[in-house]
Amino acid sequence: MSISLPIDPESVKGFLDPKEGEALYGAALEAGALGPCLEIGSYCGKSTVYFGAACQKAGSVLFALDHHRGSEENQVGWEHHDSELYDPETGLLNTLPLFRQTLRRAGLEDTVVPLVAPSTVAARGWATPLAMVFIDGGHAMEHALNDYRLWAPFVKPGGILAIHDVFPNPADGGRPPYEIYKMALASNFFEEISAVKSLRLLRRLGEVTS
Incomplete structure (x- = not known):
C-alpha cells in the first residue's frame, strides 16, 4: 500500500514495523468511516x-490511551529500556x-485525543462504541487480558480489533498478545482478516464474551 504520512514514523521512538504500520493505516482508514477509534499503548507515538x-x-x-510510564520491558534493567525516557x-x-x-510535529492535535x-481506570466510565481498537499495551498476561476483556466489547459490529506482537512461536516473543488473539478467535465474534508480521487484524461479527 502506498500511503502519505505527515512525518516519517521512523523518526519516532517505538517498535512498530513499517509494514505493520501500513496495515494499521489501511484498517483505520476503513474503520474510521464507522466512528471513533482507540489505541491502547501509544509510547512515543510511532503507531x-x-x-x-x-x-x-x-x-x-x-x-x-497510555499511562506513559512504560511497560515492564521498558523499565531499568529490562531489554527495551531507553535511558533518555x-x-x-x-x-x-x-x-x-x-x-x-509527535502529535504536534505530525499535525494530529485536531484528531488524536x-x-x-x-x-483499567479509563474503562470504568467508558460508554462510546468504537470502530476500531488497537491493543498494544503491556505484555504481562494481566494487562493483556484486561485490555482485551475491557475494550473488545466496545468494537462495533463490522469494526476492527487489532492486536500487536502476536507471536505463534514462543521463541519469537511473549505469549500474552498471542493468547488474547486466540481468545478473540475462540469467542466466535471475531474473524481474522489480515496478518502482517506480528500484527493481527480481526473483524467484529457480534457481541463479545470474555
Whole structure:
C-alpha cells in the first residue's frame, strides 16, 4: 500500500514495523468511516502517526490511551529500556512529552485525543462504541487480558480489533498478545482478516464474551 504520512514514523521512538504500520493505516482508514477509534499503548507515538493520519483522513477521532510510564520491558534493567525516557522523580519512564511532540510535529492535535491513564481506570466510565481498537499495551498476561476483556466489547459490529506482537512461536516473543488473539478467535465474534508480521487484524461479527 502506498500511503502519505505527515512525518516519517521512523523518526519516532517505538517498535512498530513499517509494514505493520501500513496495515494499521489501511484498517483505520476503513474503520474510521464507522466512528471513533482507540489505541491502547501509544509510547512515543510511532503507531499513532499511522493510526492518527488515517483517522484524520477518514474524518474520525482517535483516542490514544497510555499511562506513559512504560511497560515492564521498558523499565531499568529490562531489554527495551531507553535511558533518555527515564524519569528520576518516579523511577519509571515518562513518554508523554515525546508523545505530545509527535502529535504536534505530525499535525494530529485536531484528531488524536490523549487519554493519560491506566487502561483499567479509563474503562470504568467508558460508554462510546468504537470502530476500531488497537491493543498494544503491556505484555504481562494481566494487562493483556484486561485490555482485551475491557475494550473488545466496545468494537462495533463490522469494526476492527487489532492486536500487536502476536507471536505463534514462543521463541519469537511473549505469549500474552498471542493468547488474547486466540481468545478473540475462540469467542466466535471475531474473524481474522489480515496478518502482517506480528500484527493481527480481526473483524467484529457480534457481541463479545470474555
